[in-house]
Amino acid sequence: MPLRAADILFKDRAVGTLIETASGGTRFSYAADWAEDIACCLSVTRREHEWAQGLHPFFQHLGPEGWLREQQARVAHVVEEDDLGLLLRYGADCIGAVSVKPPKGSEPPTAITEATASPGRTVSGIQKKLLVSRAGPKKPFQPAAADGIAPYIAKFNSERIATLVRNEALSLRWSAIVLGAREVNEFTLAFIPVIDEQALVLKRFDRGPNGEKLRLEDCAQILCKPRGQDYAGKYDAGYEDVAAIINRHSARPAIDLARFFRRLIVFALIGNCDAHLKNFSLLETSTGLRLSPAYDILNTAFYDGFDQTLALSINGRKVHLDTIDGDLFRDFGREIGLPDRAIEQIFADLRRQTKKAASVIRLPDAEGFDGFVTRYAEIVSNACLRILGA
Known part of the structure; x- marks a missing residue:
């Protein structure tokens, strides 16, 4: 050949x-x-x-x-x-x-x-997804054609798990309140006629208003981690490595390190054990490369059989979600160079914001005690008590 x-x-x-x-x-x-x-x-x-x-x-x-x-x-x-x-x-x-x-x-x-193959375009990630576009605000989303802009990514449930879309939508909504709306990928829920399924539709932040391309690199790319068998390469690192990338390449490293630290705590609060290297990226902005908005936020602790260990090592070791407490994150914050005062300010702010976000995961009147939101809220509430003391 x-x-x-x-x-x-x-x-x-x-x-x-x-x-x-x-x-x-x-x-x-x-x-x-x-x-x-x-x-x-x-x-x-x-x-x-x-x-x-x-x-x-x-x-x-x-x-x-x-x-x-x-x-x-x-x-x-x-x-x-x-x-x-x-x-x-x-x-x-x-x-x-x-x-x-x-x-x-x-x-x-x-x-x-074939429209569902995304002709001429591609997007990484294990979950079933497509690049999509639409002709107007009230028009349905359609798989993106080979030409023109494709400003959205549609993510679907898998054959094995019928609640992925609901889970990620709830996780993004809760995280947007706790972290701030600008810190989290914009999204909506929509029916995609060609696929005949409900989807979580995310607005691409690597595209400008007119479809212009913005530089975006995930941490697996920056560290030159080979994909590896079964896509395991994106797990071959520690959260300290992500912090080192921010220190070296961000135009505002001190600010972005604090954003990263805050985000990592929120991922633990929400039960997101799959925050691997490809879930942290640097995005081109008017001031240079900056930590991108958060994306791919999922309460993986919700699902039996999923690994409950954080995707990357922290403080030099792999950590089970149930053993994480505030002291572990305080030690990590100091390790990556955050002052104690900044760390405690972040903890205090997260305690306030999680209380504001409580309404998002309040038990619906029509749901029983073994329902989706009930189980989801129990995971988050227990983590908030254990990590934040609130």
Whole structure:
């Protein structure tokens, strides 16, 4: 099989090439006239960035996972394990500002017409999801076509778990009160006719008002963590590593470290044990790279059989959700450089805000004591008592 190549674009401008190497790896090379970093791990001071085996992790993490990966591979007749092959077919519109396209002048691939495969576009994540758009505020959401903007991501329930959409919507609503609305991904609930299902529809914060692409990199990309077998690479780190990324790359590190610390406590309060490297990103803003709004917030403790250990290590060890208390977070805050006064101010603020958010998880009149909200609220209330003392 001949070695393949791809053109790499940044905000739709050609910046370099990605090629397979004879040894089984890949090499990204900047164009001679390009002078700007396109990623934290791809410094332009080095003109070439080689990865010994497989696709370079920065590009690998642009690709799909789970349901969408299966769908895209089937429709495009690409082997599901072929990371580069999938990006050559679907990488024209990825999350963030980087695009992957077949080399200019190469024979164009057969057009993808199946709407649920997101022709020409892709998004990472295990959960069943699609890029969607709509013609107007009162128009239904539809799978995004190959051309035009795709400003929303629709996330669906899985065949195994029928409450994922309800769970994440409730988690986002509660977190928006506790953290502040601007700290959390904007969302709505909507029926997607083509899929014939209810979805959680998230507004993409990596796109500007007119669809312009903004740089966005998750921490698995920044740390160059290979995806690994069963997508385990995104769990191979500690929350201290995320803090180090913020310290090194954020335009406002002190502010973003406090935001990250506050967010991590909220994830524990809500029972979110799956906050891995891909759930923390740096986003381009007018002042430089900043910690992005929170996204992928789910009360995983709600589900029997799910791992109740935090996704990444904290204070150098893996921690079970039920053993987390305020002292663990205080130690972590000091470890990442937060002053004691700032730590205690964050705890006091979270105690106030969780009381304000209590109405969001109040037991509905029509629900029994073994219902969804009852179980959800019990997890959150116990965590607030254990971690915040409130």
